[in-house]
Amino acid sequence: MRRICLVRQAIYPYDLLVRREAETLCQAGYETHVICLQRLEDDSPLEEAINGVYVHHLPLKRVKSSATRYIFDYLSFAFLASLRLTGLHLKRHFDVIQVNNMPDLLVFAAMIPKLLGVRVVSMMYEPTPELWEEKHKSPPPRLLKIVEQLSLAFVDQSFTVTQQLKDAYVSRGAKPDKIKVVLNAPDEKFLQIRAEPPHNSSNNNCFTLICHGAIEERYGQDTILEAVALARSH
Numbered sequence: 001m002r003r004i005c006l007v008r009q010a011i012y013p014y015d016l017l018v019r020r021e022a023e024t025l026c027q028a029g030y031e032t033h034v035i036c037l038q039r040l041e042d043d044s045p046l047e048e049a050i051n052g053v054y055v056h057h058l059p060l061k062r063v064k065s066s067a068t069r070y071i072f073d074y075l076s077f078a079f080l081a082s083l084r085l086t087g088l089h090l091k092r093h094f095d096v097i098q099v100n101n102m103p104d105l106l107v108f109a110a111m112i113p114k115l116l117g118v119r120v121v122s123m124m125y126e127p128t129p130e131l132w133e134e135k136h137k138s139p140p141p142r143l144l145k146i147v148e149q150l151s152l153a154f155v156d157q158s159f160t161v162t163q164q165l166k167d168a169y170v171s172r173g174a175k176p177d178k179i180k181v182v183l184n185a186p187d188e189k190f191l192q193i194r195a196e197p198p199h200n201s202s203n204n205n206c207f208t209l210i211c212h213g214a215i216e217e218r219y220g221q222d223t224i225l226e227a228v229a230l231a232r233s234h
Helices: 016-027 067-092 104-115 128-136 142-154 163-171 221-233
Strands: 003-008 031-037 047-050 053-058 096-100 119-124 157-160 179-181
Touching: 003 016, 003 067, 003 104, 016 031, 016 053, 016 096, 031 067, 053 067, 067 104, 096 104, 104 119, 104 142, 119 142, 128 142, 142 163, 157 163, 163 179
Parallel strands: 003 031, 003 096, 031 053, 096 119, 119 157, 157 179
Antiparallel strands: 047 053
């Protein structure tokens, strides 16, 4: 059986993107491991199996406060993830390791397994420089772009969720053939899709917007609603 490990600085199984990736790999016949943050409950186990996925929680909890705290959390998680990942690989011999940002530097937690021949891929959900600019309303530090490009050069393959994100990475120096676009999509088993629309005149003019990601100002859901209202008025 081929073995895969996913690394994500989030809480599994509450991070639904990683959960879907892990469970899909498991259902496809891969032995799947996830390294992630500890659950919020004080008595939560550090090791557990969820729907066939082996979950390894690191004894860390994210605390959203200052920029200094963010940096400390990123570095401490990357360090402990590196130790845990290396130890697991020496026991289980992973074929592939996938690291999901943020932060971009987290891919280097797979340094020793990569030197031992493991293929490393990254999943780039967010462009860190643009996210900094959006949150802080100021130009991003040059270091963020350097780390981003080093991480993309380090991995064997990278995936991102839109063509616009790929274009941004390539414009800063990444090789286009190393980045593939895999669009986010909801798991259809959680959607209640009707074969036919309900025969109710009050619903004939309704508008439904389905968002399969986080609802954030930077993602522009408000722009979609404003555009629909503008189109409808004309």
